[in-house]
Amino acid sequence: MATTTRRRAKPAENAAPEPTQEELLHYYKEMLLIRRFEEKAGQLYGMGLIGGFCHLYIGQEAVVVGMQAAQLPGDSVITSYRDHGHMLACGMEAKGVMAELTGRAGGYSKGKGGSMHMFSREKNFYGGHGIVGAQTPIGTGLAFAHKYKKDGCIDVCYLGDGAVNQGQVYESFNMAALWKLPVIYVIENNKYAMGTSQQRASAGELYLRGSAYGIPGKQVNGMDVLEVKKAADEAVAYVRGGNGPMILEMKTYRYRGHSMSDPAKYRTKEEVNKMRSEYDCIDHLKSLLFTKGYADEESLKVIDRDVKAVVTEAADFATNSPEPDASELWTDILVEA
Amino acid sequence: MPIDILMPALSPTMTEGKLAKWVKKEGDTIKAGDVIAEIETDKATMEVEAVDEGTLAKILVPEGTENVAVNTAIALLAGEGESASDVSAAKAPAAAEAPKAEAPKEEAKPAAAPAAPAVKAPVAPPPSDEDRFFKNTQTMTVREALRDAMAEEMRKDGSVFVMGEEVAEYQGAYKVTQGLLQEFGPDRVIDTPITEHGFAGLAVGAAFGGLRPVVEFMTFNFSMQAIDHIINSAAKTLYMSGGQMGCPIVFRGPNGAAARVAAQHSQEYSSWYAHIPGLKVVSPYSAADAKGLLKAAIRDPNPVVFLENEILYGHSFEVPTDPDFIIPIGRAKIERAGTDVTITAFSLQVGMALAAADKLAEQGISAEVINLRSIRPLDVHTIVESVKKTNRLVSVEEGWPFAGIGAEMSAVMMEHAFDYLDAPVVRVHGKDVPMPYAANLEKLALPQVDDVVTAAKAVLYR
Structure with a gap:
């Protein structure tokens, strides 16, 4: 465990119980849902039903599914603009997310936010933010609110390997450490900040970026949902225990371009293919399920069909939901006092 | 049912492209995520990945074809249990029925948007009975009035807290928060590091999390460090969330020129912030304005930019003594x-x-x-x-x-x-x-x- 301080309480490293069949099947279904959802979103984008920017999460599913599995109801989640997977993992309905992507009245933001700006107070998902890094102080503020209200909850704040070079991230680290705020910063390092590789943009190791503030950091294989879950369990216990923030750097990979219109010429096809064929989080879990005798081709086909039905229903809803009424142009600008 | 594979749009502006290459042949088995073709747009060559599984039954648009319009059927995919020949026989290339709904057409734009409020007759300001409060007044400075407004709202509502540089132990760089730390303690009167971008964003997050932050900028000149969070995070999120994410927050501090502090410390921000839908912008003159408006700002469910003036801090005015005195925002x-x-x-x-x-x-x-x-x-x-x-x-x-x-x-x-x-x-x-x-x-x-x-x-x- 690569903690960067010895003086602080160390995150608990108790031997975690083996994941049950039920848990593994749940992770499988959740990751598959995100992947199939994103593939469908890519297709709808291709059909012109989704406009603007659309950043797909394909390849990174293990990160959010493993993190979410370690959280408790009431914990808040916030991320940047590659956010569809986070919303599904938080339990937001695929229909509402997809309908927001298509800019329809049935979307989570009534069609007024789009892919990058969706929220659900009910599910404690606080966005969906389009400005790289801006979610970091906001997530830190959600953690501040948890501490202020003494509600026992924590915030999980996702940021990318691009966002870690924004100054406001360090302003947040400083205050979170100073005030021992209950926040886990999950750096989803998919190796490329749009088209700029980590090597070309970031000096040093990302999980050590909190070390000057005494924030422990850990590097995690983000392509393996069980490793993510194990690290998440430790971090959640540490942070919920009142020890202040923690950083988890998830080494992950996105298979698609930065956004739908990115031809991804900054990396080789071989690199992408190698990640897909050798490190895919869903394939990996699938073989584990087979090895353990927890599933066979037939039982996974049932899950596949269920997931496909959810995604198809979401796409139907998202294409049939009406566009927002013209009167919506003028609503939600201010809360009526 | 066979599925049409459609010519995809691969950027926000693409309407047509060249089908550069078929990576899969007729009869090939396709899994979701497989690259099936390459398409040239005006900007780049992009790969097309399959979404559905099946067998590539028929290629409808041969490789090398230029100017293929977005949403043209380019191939047919046979599903499980269907054979390629079934598909070819059963389905004419033109019958594109798989996508149930079409992209919203250009001409299907919504009817003209309702007229902007600006062209309507001016609306009467919110009702106010402030005059009746002036029967009993006391003389106080703008500085004291602001402090009293915060203290009264903090007594009334436990979710109200004050944060900023030097607001607690130093008692405020301009002594506006004098005594608040002593009365409300360090959990509610919070000295921040010199980190405007960070604490403005943090306070916005706290407001999303159910609190009512009062953020002091030592002067509004430093709010430019934080302006992204004031505008992009505080002002716009209610709209972007379809009304879910209100942000009850006050950004306050001295605005405009003080005396002899030169260009970077002497700027007036009212038109900057007033430009933004989703913000309220208030700028008091008298101590009564300061007290009545700051109380209204703290109670307001929206982000309020509260522009004070350093020179006025020491000026004295008559202020109503009634604790219910408040001035509704929006009334000259x-x-x-x-x-x-x-x-x-x-x-x-x-x-x-x-x-x-x-x-x-x-x-x-x-x-x-x-x-x-x-x-x-x-x-x-x-x-x-x-x-x-x-x-x-x-x-x-x-x-x-x-x-x-x-x-x-x-x-x-x-x-x-x-x-x-x-x-x-x-x-x-x-x-x-x-x-x-x-x-x-x-x-x-x-x-x-x-x-x-x-x-x-x-x-x-x-």
Whole structure:
């Protein structure tokens, strides 16, 4: 465990119980849902039903599914603009997310936010933010609110390997450490900040970026949902225990371009293919399920069909939901006092 | 049912492209995520991945075809249990029925949006009974009034807290938060590091999380470090969330020129923030304004930018003693009634306008002075009603003229009072230069009483 301080309480490293069949099947279904959802979103984008920017999460599913599995109801989640997977993992309905992507009245933001700006107070998902890094102080503020209200909850704040070079991230680290705020910063390092590789943009190791503030950091294989879950369990216990923030750097990979219109010429096809064929989080879990005798081709086909039905229903809803009424142009600008 | 594979749009602006290459052949098995073809757009060559599984039954558009329109069926995919020959026989290439709904067509645009509120007649300001509170008053400074407003709201609502640089142990850089730490403790009166971008964002997150932060900027000059969170995070999120994510927060602190602190520390921000839908912008003049408006701002469910003035902090005014005294945001105050010319001003410039009105009275000119108090929403109704009477308007502000509050006043007159004007609007404002340090130049850069007098006489052709 690569903690960067010895003086602080160390995150608990108790031997975690083996994941049950039920848990593994749940992770499988959740990751598959995100992947199939994103593939469908890519297709709808291709059909012109989704406009603007659309950043797909394909390849990174293990990160959010493993993190979410370690959280408790009431914990808040916030991320940047590659956010569809986070919303599904938080339990937001695929229909509402997809309908927001298509800019329809049935979307989570009534069609007024789009892919990058969706929220659900009910599910404690606080966005969906389009400005790289801006979610970091906001997530830190959600953690501040948890501490202020003494509600026992924590915030999980996702940021990318691009966002870690924004100054406001360090302003947040400083205050979170100073005030021992209950926040886990999950750096989803998919190796490329749009088209700029980590090597070309970031000096040093990302999980050590909190070390000057005494924030422990850990590097995690983000392509393996069980490793993510194990690290998440430790971090959640540490942070919920009142020890202040923690950083988890998830080494992950996105298979698609930065956004739908990115031809991804900054990396080789071989690199992408190698990640897909050798490190895919869903394939990996699938073989584990087979090895353990927890599933066979037939039982996974049932899950596949269920997931496909959810995604198809979401796409139907998202294409049939009406566009927002013209009167919506003028609503939600201010809360009526 | 066989599935049409459609020519995809691969950027926000693509309408057609070249089908450069088929990576899969007819008869190939396809899994979701497989690359099936390559397409050239105007910008790049992109790969097309399959979404559905099956067998590539028939290629409808051969590779090398140019100008293939988005959403043209380019191939047919046979599903499980279907054979390629079934598909070819059963389905004519043109019958594209798989996508149930089409992309919204250009011509299917929504009907003309409802008229913007701007072209409607000015709405009457929110009702106020503030006058009745002035029966019992006490003299206090603007500084004390602001402190009392915060203290009273903090006593009333446990979710209200104050944060900023030097607000707690130092008692406020300008002593506005004096005594709050002693009464409310360090959990609710929070000294921050010098980290405006960070604490503004943190406070927005706290507001999303159910608290009511009062954020002090030591001066509003430093709010430029934080402006992304004020605008992109605090002001816009309610709209972007379809009404879910209200942000009850106050950003307050001294605004505009103090004295002899030069360009970076002497800037007036009202027009910057008033430009933004989703923000309220308030700028008090008197101690009563300060108290009544700050209480309203803290109770408001929206982000409020509260622009104070360092020079006014030490000025004393009569303030109602009734703890229920509050001034609704959006209501201007006629500080001095008059008949010949209307002078609008806010913050320190209200004092300038009142002094000018005294001088004008000596010359037989009756000026009506309107203290705007609220910049956004602007009390257009009160201003227009005044101009209907005086037929002349002078706008006074400390800030720069270009796209400033005076420019907005002129537009308001065009839209709502054109037929009542007997003279063009005249703007009195800070000179269009960065604030100089030298005492003589600084004085030249700022509006003076005589500038207001000259402007008032100009609109009266005297």
